[in-house]
Amino acid sequence: MSQTHVTAGFLPLLDAVLLVLAREKGFAAAEGIDLHLIRETSWANIRDRAALGHFDVAHMLAPMPLAASLGLTPLAMPMIAPMTLGLGGNGVTVSAQLWEAMTEAGAPGDLDAGPAGAALRNVVAGSHRRLRFGVVHQTSSHNYELRYWLAASGIAPDRDIEIVVLPPPFLPDALGSGGIDGYCVGEPWNSVGVTERGARIVTVKAAIWRASPDKVLGMRADWAEAHPETLAALIRALYHAAVWCSDPGNHAEAAEILSAPHYLGQATDIVMLGLTGNIETGSGVQAVRDFFVPHARAANFPWKSHALWFYSQMVRWGEVAHNSVNAATAAACFRPDIYRDVLAPLGVAAPLADSKVEGLLSSPTSIPAAAGELTLAADGFFDGRQFDPQALDAYIQTQRSVARNGH
Template sequence: MDTPKFPDDKIDNKRRKLIKTGLTTIGGVAALGMLPGSLRSVVYAATGGVETTKAKLGFIALTDAAPLFVALEKGIFAKYGMTDVEVLKQSSWGTTRDNLVLGSAANGIDGAHILSPMPYLITTGKMTANNQPVPMSILARLNLGGQCISVGNEYANLKLDVSAKGFKEAIATKKASGKPVNAAVTFPGGTHDLWMRYWLSAAGIDPNKDISTIVVPPAQMVANMKVGSMDTFCVCEPWNRQLINQKIGYTALTTSELWHNHPEKAFAMRSDWVEKNPNATQALLMAVMEAQMYCEKKENREEVAKICSDRKWIGAPFNDVVDRLKGNFDYGTGRVVQDSPEQMRYWKDFASYPFKSHDLWFLTEDIRWGYLPAATDTKALIDKVNREDLWRKAATALNVPAAEIPASTSRGVEKFFDGKVFDPENPKAYLDSLTIKYMA
């Protein structure tokens, strides 16, 4: 292979040798970290280190999918040799699941922007057709926080917030009158379902008895609220802000008010794809991580909002997207927070690293609500699905500073707004502290 020619002649002999030998193994990918950033991606593409240049990745029209949009729009996938990546819009999380089960060989997809619990529910077959298990691998977390719980103008006088004060009585009165009361989420056992259930149950509202939990695709939330199909919903942006802009309802809380900097979406691939294409997996992961760094920077947020609003991505007005992507929250109740500490994070605060302790919380909550059996071997399942080891290799290749790489697979003890505590070393104590639960 010819040595790539670079304008900078100051490359030392060691680096020249590295370039000439080619980077055709996972170790070679890690060795990219020895090169300056301006050379690293060129070398990776030039050496033909990837087993395939193709990957089909799904996304839902939400702002936490922005790293995938940016990685494609800014040429970052191509920069790492993945020149034929398709980023494909899915109509719902159920569609995402079904297409992952199919895989690209059967006209499905290889990986996706996905609710963090879903790779576990797919791997175990608990949320697939005919309970068919399809092993999945979580490669990175895509973001922290950034979701909201909204309510309709029917409850405008309550000015609901994280405490949900008065909501239990209001929905009980409505229910007693014979009218349906619905809370909309996006996928059973997914993040939005768990945030909604946590918020309601903390206020003494039983999500299985006092209100009906229904599943609605994210992009259909506002339209359904407009026709009165639901009383409250939980979803990512831009749909909460759009609800306010259309004067249909308001934001009660952003979900990081429930749990500061909570984990949210993940970047996951079918495990068979990862096993077959280890170098391409690393290339995709490096590209996504670089895109997350780009999305995190304040000076890029307006551009990221413009990208997100494009029809081929979210397809929502720019004004529905930009404010909250920049961290500015008008709740629609007179409450306004600029540069909110609870805004979405793409990279800061270890946003990209997939902590195993966070996956344990998701599994514990899915056990709480009966989506997974109480006897689930959570450690074995997490060790199978969570590939934080690949994230660390990618971080090394990208020369991520040591201060931005967690020392442990656990973020430690987590505290919630209502005083509950989740200790990853003792999830049973957390479960025992919860009053409302439906364990199988």
Template sequence: DPARAGKALGALIRERANAGRDPLRFAVVHPHSGHNFELRYWLAACGIDPSREIEIVIVPPPFMADALAAGRIDGYCAGEPWNSVSVVAGTGHIATVKAAIWKTSPEKVVGVRKAWAEKHPEALSALLRALHHAARWCEDPANRGELAALMAQPSFLGVSPALQMPILTGHLALGGGAELTVEDFFLPFGKAANFPWKSHALWFYTQMVRWGQIKHSAAHMALARDAYRPDLYRAALKPLGVALPGANAKVEGALTAATPVGSAGASLVLGPDGFFDGRIFDPDRIDDYLAIRDWAMPTS
């Protein structure tokens, strides 16, 4: 539970500060990664100032488990399987997961340069269709064994298929014998997982502004919004007749349950997409969102 885990972490941070000890050190994969923004969002909502009360450092994902075991960091936020690597080694526990902080939230992206896209439109469309078929194949439970064996190769993850299977099923070992099944933990295809929502781009933009990486301006906001191209995505997948959202953006966090929505093509279900602190993000009200001063959840 993100709220309970965050509350306990906040108490520990204050205890250490009162004792004059160094702040805890957390690792993320990149200053502009979703991991950095989601870690900060979680901590801030739990009443922890990630810019002042902890230290955030950059560590490549494959090295995080070793850094934790060696005591160089106290925790980290990374994609799987690197969290489970620490659990299996007995050197770490999973405190919470992104699927609980922001349900069905975006993770990885595929991006190309605008000039390349304009010069090679057919290649780009073929790439998007290939990714669509690959995502559908990866989500099929019948393919989990083959997928895990493929990713176990040294040229990919280089970790055993057995370690990957809990990730693919969503049944996680948290450490210390605790286990948890997380709904939609691995969601590469369903619920429009690959659709480039402009609201996702704008949420990441607000986090860049919030944590002082860029200044808020109409020009910067437009750059972020227009980097996501649902028009190209729709054009590429139209020949396949797949279900695609009719809108380019949505209010993030508004869906509390799986919800059928209007779409082009077959039927489509979205959500739930809630943030753990109950807030919503309306991409049409960016200024109001950035004006929020007290991000901490109400105490109960």
């Protein structure tokens, strides 16, 4: 069944840019799609309204389709993600007071995740109270990557640091009021914390897990099955938006479009920081390689290995039991087959494999792809560990051992 009117929910974040540009630059209209965007206030609202059918599709946290399909949400049901909306895009921000303590504990201020984590560990060890960090949702890349960073740095989440959930736009104010000491969020809300609350960005997603996804195009599986032509048209529109957004010459216009009150509602120069990767950390601008990648190097490809890493963290933190059925359910949420089939007629290079070993590539690497070769960026976790989805059981067991030991 063909459908021309598509309703998409989104949150005011930089990585909603492909949906925004698909509408505002006419890419959706060119595919016959009347794309209607609805701004929401929290990821819980996105989750529930997508499940209820209020939205046909949504700007979703990458682990959210997994959570719905695994029965971890109030309105659980099968959901899929046939496209990733870019790589990177978030960071970890702390209060001025905590940053001062971290610098005294040896933080170098260069956004390197390892030294920043070591300094935070020293602060935590000497603190008279348990620090509190905010994340945007429980089943979010932010929560899992923050926990991974903390644990690999020798800090036990939940024991040494409390983690609470707040909507992204609330986090800078929560930091400014003293309600939290730090947070992990997507842009522009790290930059807003710096400019309006005197905060300090201490590390970024691109340093914790390089070339990793943050948001996806998510939807109910039954909607996708009922509207394959509409879904294909939308994926094509988003692909063209991603190509347009990847051109640095278009960043100023993209930032101006995103800054509108009904989208991000922030100054254009704030939006530009994340688009360009020139991040104002709180003590000067630092160029961050691949801070946000909207298109290049298979940035829109929904790797099943990404889905399974998020699943491994759900298991690690006690949200779901590990078994072959749950692992298969999680992997099935990311749909590289749909991505390939839709974009093949356009001659788009797409990986032939559905999964890869995360952390294997230390430099840009060419891989076999449909329609020629494709170069992937260096990837990997800041602590040097690798995730092989073919060795999922062993990886989960190792993670459990680390969690039991408190770091």
